[in-house]
Amino acid sequence: MSESKKALATFHVNGEPHEVAFAPHKTLLEVLREEMNLTGTKHGCELGECGTCTVQVDGVPILSCLSLAVDAVGKDVRTVEGLAQGSELTPLQHCMADLGAAQCGYCTPGVLMAADALLKHNAKPSRDDIKEALAGNLCRCTGYLKIFEAVELAAARMRGEKAEPSKESIYGS
């Protein structure tokens, strides 16, 4: 692809084809937000230092601010907009909301995409597994604890367990 010339390509985002024209230096983050109006994916540092731009490409969580859009053509791109089925939130989204794991919410799309990828291949993650999977997602509000608890609760519910949040995580100790 030559300099600043836009080329047309078809992206597969959240299971739907999107035909977009963009130049080779455009990041996946820019194309998602500015060409497809998928503004759920946030931009923070744009240098790999915060994780709020996390999306999944072929199931793997990566940073869209450091990926070229052209490299995502032909791949399965998932963004936060693709989690809920219609108006039905995923268990992870429910738990994040119920447990106060999203405060200002700016980190939340990235956290959701990283945690969703974890839960897809690890049905029973330990606290350490969750910490590790989210070690590239900064949150300046929650102090992380509520996020970890939300992921644990979601994992339990996804395993079919009748799990409820602990009293401490809702009312404090």
Place this chain on the structure above:
Amino acid sequence: MLRLPTFTYHRPKTATEAVAIACQHGKAAMYVAGGTDLYPNMKRRHQTPTQVISLQDVPGLHSIDWLPDGRCAIGAMVKLSALEHDAKVKAAHPAFAHAVREISTPLLRNMGTIGGNLLLDTRCTYYDQTHEWRESIDFCMKKDGAICWVAPGSPRCWAVQSSDTVPLVCAMEAEVELVGLDGVRTIKAGDLYRDDGIQYLTKKPEELLTRLILPAPKGWKASYLKLRRRDTYDFPVLGVGACVWTDAAGTVTKANIRLGGAGSYAIPATASEKLLVGNKLTDELVAAAGSEAMKPARTMDNTDLDVYWRRKVAPVYVARALMACR
């Protein structure tokens, strides 16, 4: 938004084609693997290639191969996350798998490659800033300027070697395979680097790094220990790679210690190494070898954490790294 400058994007299908494109465009061309070093640098206008050559379609760079003699040949494009989770690599080279796991964050390791990590740009507080930041105090000699802000009287740049794997693979005497116009050559990993913050590599710009070759895991033990502020994200401000060869009686026959994050290349702690050879790794010897590492740790005030403290803890980190080689 911090945006990338414009460029023409190439995706060659062979190594020869990649090298040919790089030669054709000279300084205007750069290779890209995972882009986790190059793209931030381009966004901050440290590196502004108008021709970006992606190696993702070049065959032969994506596999981990075990050679008949027990060596492990890792393709340059193998992702860091693939390496850290590879059961065979973890079993045969635990120190290496650990060093890889210490790099950045899981999200970045899903993108970054081992080749890109070996060739990571050197870093400095006055350099790893946006174009506007650097312009406001006037540019330094690593990019666009004439002065070094860390050592204003210095004729050279002291930007810091910051890859986590480099000190270790140098200590392990691993090899790297390079492909250039004249074909393939294999050199010791240690010979890939030079003590200069700007020209930190000895390879020609168009030379492609194709494989990292780890020695057969026999007769030696290695370790890597990293100092940084946070347990994730942060580059090493001290990274000790150690490798110790012993005979059947446990006597050290050879020892390599390399200090990363302490200068523009992985600095050998020669005096510490000398103390070890011919002796057993007793607590006393390990402590003594550690003390000798303060001098070669030429820390400058151009990374995170206090410069004097970083030098002071070098002996502790070297001693701990040696303990892990027992």
